[in-house]
Amino acid sequence: MKVSEIGEFGLIARLSRMADKSGDKSQGAWRQLIAGIGDDATAYLNDGSIQLATVDSLVQDIHFSLKYTPWKELGWKSLAVNLSDIAAMGGLPRYALVSLGLPGNIEVEDVITLYRGMIELATKFGVAIVGGDTIASPVIFISITVLGSAGNEKRRILRRSAAKPGDEIAVTGYLGASAAGLEMLKKQRHFSTGDTAQLKKAHLKPYPRIIEGQLLVKNGVKCGMDISDGLIGDLSHICEESRVGARIDTNLVPTSPVVKRCFGKQSLELALTGGEDYELLFTADKKVMDKVKKEIKCPVTVIGEITTAKSNEIKLIDNRGKQVEIKNTGWDHFSKGLSFPRRRESS
Amino acid sequence: MKVSEIGEFGLIARLSRMADKSGDKSQGAWRQLIAGIGDDATAYLNDGSIQLATVDSLVQDIHFSLKYTPWKELGWKSLAVNLSDIAAMGGLPRYALVSLGLPGNIEVEDVITLYRGMIELATKFGVAIVGGDTIASPVIFISITVLGSAGNEKRRILRRSAAKPGDEIAVTGYLGASAAGLEMLKKQRHFSTGDTAQLKKAHLKPYPRIIEGQLLVKNGVKCGMDISDGLIGDLSHICEESRVGARIDTNLVPTSPVVKRCFGKQSLELALTGGEDYELLFTADKKVMDKVKKEIKCPVTVIGEITTAKSNEIKLIDNRGKQVEIKNTGWDHFSKGLSFPRRRESS
Secondary structure (H helix, E strand, O other): OHHHHHHHHHHHHHHHHHHHHHHHOOOOHOOOOOOHHHHHHEEEOOOEEEEEEEEEEEOOOOOOOOOOOOOHHHHHHHHHHHHHHHHHOOOOOEEEEEEEEEOOOOOHHHHHHHHHHHHHHHHHHOEEEEEEEEEOOOOOOHHHHHHHEEEEEOOOOEEHHHOOOOOEEEEEOEHHHHHHHHHHHHHHHOOOOOHHHHHHHHHHOOOHHHHHHHHHHHOOOOOEEEEOOOOHHHHHHHHHHHHOEEEEEEEHOOOOOHHHHHHHHHHHHHHHHOOOOOOOOEEEEEEHHHHHHHHHHOOOEEEEEEEEOOOOEEEEEEOOOOOOOOOOOOOOOOOOOOOOOOOOOOO | OOOHHHHHHHHHHHHHHHHHHHHOOOHHHHHEEEEEOOOOOEEEEEEHHHHEEEEEEEOOOOOOOOOOOOOOHHHHHHHHHHHHHOOOOOOOOEEEEEEEEOOOOHHHHHHHHHHHHHHHHHHHOOOOEEEEEEHHHHHHOEEEEEEEEEEEEEOOEHHHHOOOOOOEEEEEEOOHHHHHHHHHHOOOOOOOOOHHHHHHHHOOOOOHHHHHHHHHHOOOOOEEEEEEOOOOHHHHHHHHOOOEEEEHHHHHHHHHHHHHHHHHHHHHHHHOOOOOOEEEEEOOOOOHHHHHHHHHOEEEEEEEEEOOOOOOOOEEEEEOEOOOOOOOOOOOOOOOOOOOOOEEEEE
């Protein structure tokens, strides 16, 4: 069987099982592991404090195209998707290691601009870029490792496996603008100057919800992740890991206003399945949720509820109470030829 | 200017300076950084203990060829080069995160075999493979992050910058067999069954000197790294970082016996510049060196001395006291088309 037939999630599931079975869980590194495969980042104990690590690679013409991604934005975004993984655990990012694969005919000035974009974002969160390598490659790839921490043992992290029936499901910010931006860039669609700039920014310069992730943990949220593959696709990861179902009221989903303006009828689908918004998706009981809404400055919208439905059954209900059908639920790069989004089930 | 003109080391030096200048060294993550760019791995303080992190990427047809690299060995080696970076700091590897770039037409069974090779080595050192991603890519690449530790604050790590004039220069094990193995595989040269097997193993299944690295630190060695780019190339990194020179007695260099048998006159050059032996190269005063020789079970050979010569001047002396000239001193993938070796100056 070819990799393209089993698909990305099928493959990572098989490899993960192999790795997971290989170790003696009662010993050494395995014993101190808190979250491994199945969460946004790896979490392990070190001297009583929780350490986080995540790695993500972006490949030219699979995850980005130089046709519509300026080098600086490419640098920013490559780091942003990794910082978002640390945010998704409620942690604090500290160090970044960058591995760059580059064809020999790339301009040095472009690589420097790429680094500038990375450094611009790193500086905002006090992240130190401390190592990495540059290697010859027929295709550009950017593989970034981010190391973070999540306080001491008593402090919790956000897990995908912690959703409970009855929990409210919420998201930060607005959804759909990144996918809409990609659509605009790929199909060269024209909108007003303001809308164009907003859509571009949403796709090329996502802002990781580091502060918000930490506030979620502080206020007692236990289940969360970032939206990289699309709301429905990512919610299905939570449902799988937590062995629960979910109900989403589609009219509650906070579709980005610019997406509504520019994409009309298509906007709900973009918000539900678009991916790469890098907002946080989380669940908590009503009491915790009410606290969160007060504490977090960005919009927090409750969009549905965790149910006892069989694992991974997600019902989408429209404003007339009718069930909505959608076609795509997330990204799988081995079977589709899409651009930029992230694509994984593990850290 | 193109990346191929500035070369790999020139590029990483520029990027490193940019990253290094970006942070406020008196604050947060930067303040707790012990070793960043310029060593085999990043080292930072966390609650009084030293954490290590390293990332390395291997790209198909640049660093390996499937023509002569079986999948299992590819998995082993990909992890081994990273574990060797932790060994080069005198640390203990704990976790590995694997990012795999794969064309869709690769057989799932081959990827599983690759993982088997990785797990085989990981298990030997209690390393837990805990995360990563698989992504679509037109070319295979394997990017591995290894996280390790190096005891508490008082305990030292091996640095490239700690060599002092008068220090003896030593290496563990024997040199040249990995490059000789690559030469044999590429040029389809034929030797005895035993020699063929030995050369293959040296190139495809290097054994990281984890135990030895830790013993070096324990016995007071402060300066060391692993030999990935070749003895002379790597020694020049130590000389640069330590601002010293070096003298090597070429007749003392422990060329691998199998290389001498199979490659005759070429063997010294293979030992001096071949690369990928993943032995440890270190310096220490005579007293510490004598202690090390007693404590470490593998061969330890003193091959020369650190001198006060101007930074990075390495003199090679033959058995008649005459200076030896060599052509290549290490690998740079942007300017040469060689196979598999590592190529970087930073972690």
